[in-house]
Amino acid sequence: MARPSDQAKRRDLTDRVRAYLVRNGLAGLSLRPLARALGTSDRMLLYYFGTKEGMVAEALALDERRPLVQARAVFDSAESPRDPAGIRRFMEETWQRFGAPDLRPALPLYMEIMAAGLIDPDRYGPVLRDVLAEWTDLLASAFRGLGMREAPARTEAALLVDATFGLLVASLAEGGREQADAAFHALLDRLEPGWHVT
């Protein structure tokens, strides 16, 4: 039985599966409780998605790289940051975006996927590495645009990205964002002077 490719019901179901995954994670995921919560049956989930694995892949595919895509959109559009203040503004906007109510609730799920990739690289393996690498590449090019050489630009970008990532995780763990917000801006205060190369 060929699966329907792009029905409205299927789209709707995909969204609701994703919402369920965001709330419940991937760990103990089971088709029957999921179907019950969605007001349907496991039979229907498999009818639309073929397999459980396919369902998860499809439900996450739309959002999987969204944080990155959004960042690249901000980066490429508007004004590509060509000066230290622009890079700082870009980072602040990105930080704020991660706190927005449409993205922030999904972050724990991404964290679970990234952690799973650390243990079993064959499954969700490159997600975390790819996300960090793309962000780092993005910012490294910005730092090169400021006149930095290749190696320092990469190091500076890696520092900025990885440190921000750590602050993001911490803000999720703490619940509130105040302390992480303060630390994030302190980070920018400390790093920005190094971007003014001549």
Add this chain to the structure above:
Amino acid sequence: MARPSDQAKRRDLTDRVRAYLVRNGLAGLSLRPLARALGTSDRMLLYYFGTKEGMVAEALALDERRPLVQARAVFDSAESPRDPAGIRRFMEETWQRFGAPDLRPALPLYMEIMAAGLIDPDRYGPVLRDVLAEWTDLLASAFRGLGMREAPARTEAALLVDATFGLLVASLAEGGREQADAAFHALLDRLEPGWHVT
């Protein structure tokens, strides 16, 4: 059936369960494959540990807080860092410790537990928060010892801890440590000047 409390076999089994968990994670953990890998039977695991949950708890209990404990040991013993250079040395030693072959292989498992706690705070909930909080408290006291006021000391400590955490995760994701090492030392280079308050 009362479980034996502290036999040698039990200890040995606990260690080997932990080693298995470090390699395979918690996600799809099943008693029978675990027992097979350990050359015993699920029957025996339950005989010694009572339940699967108890087994996991016991296998992880010894190591669960070890990174933190070791850090506190380093911090409290030797010389409690009382100057910026001492804090920097402490951070460098800690960073190196996380790269040591006895600790580093276990970090992905801790990441999995921490990520799980983000999604379901009732289960492994406070692990990540507690670890970050204790580290932050530790360093905040050191910064207060340098003459900082309460709020800046907390922010500086949170920045240092969370950023280091992010760099640590990145180093796990990348496989190699070179880039994260460079970024870590760059981080210290940028932060240390701020510790010289008068």
Add this chain to the structure above:
DNA sequence: ATATGCATGTAGCGATCGCTACGGTAAAAA
């Protein structure tokens, strides 16, 4: 020599897993 208790094998229980077979309804297409 007998009794007690730890250690372990065999067998299986009830539940749940992902998934499938089969049949049916209703609407659209021919």
Add this chain to the structure above:
DNA sequence: TTTTTACCGTAGCGATCGCTACATGCATAT
């Protein structure tokens, strides 16, 4: 009107799950 196509309920398969009941060898204590 007939045939196709999308949708969905019922029932169950084989596998695996955590866990338990029961029996037994073996060692030590009495």
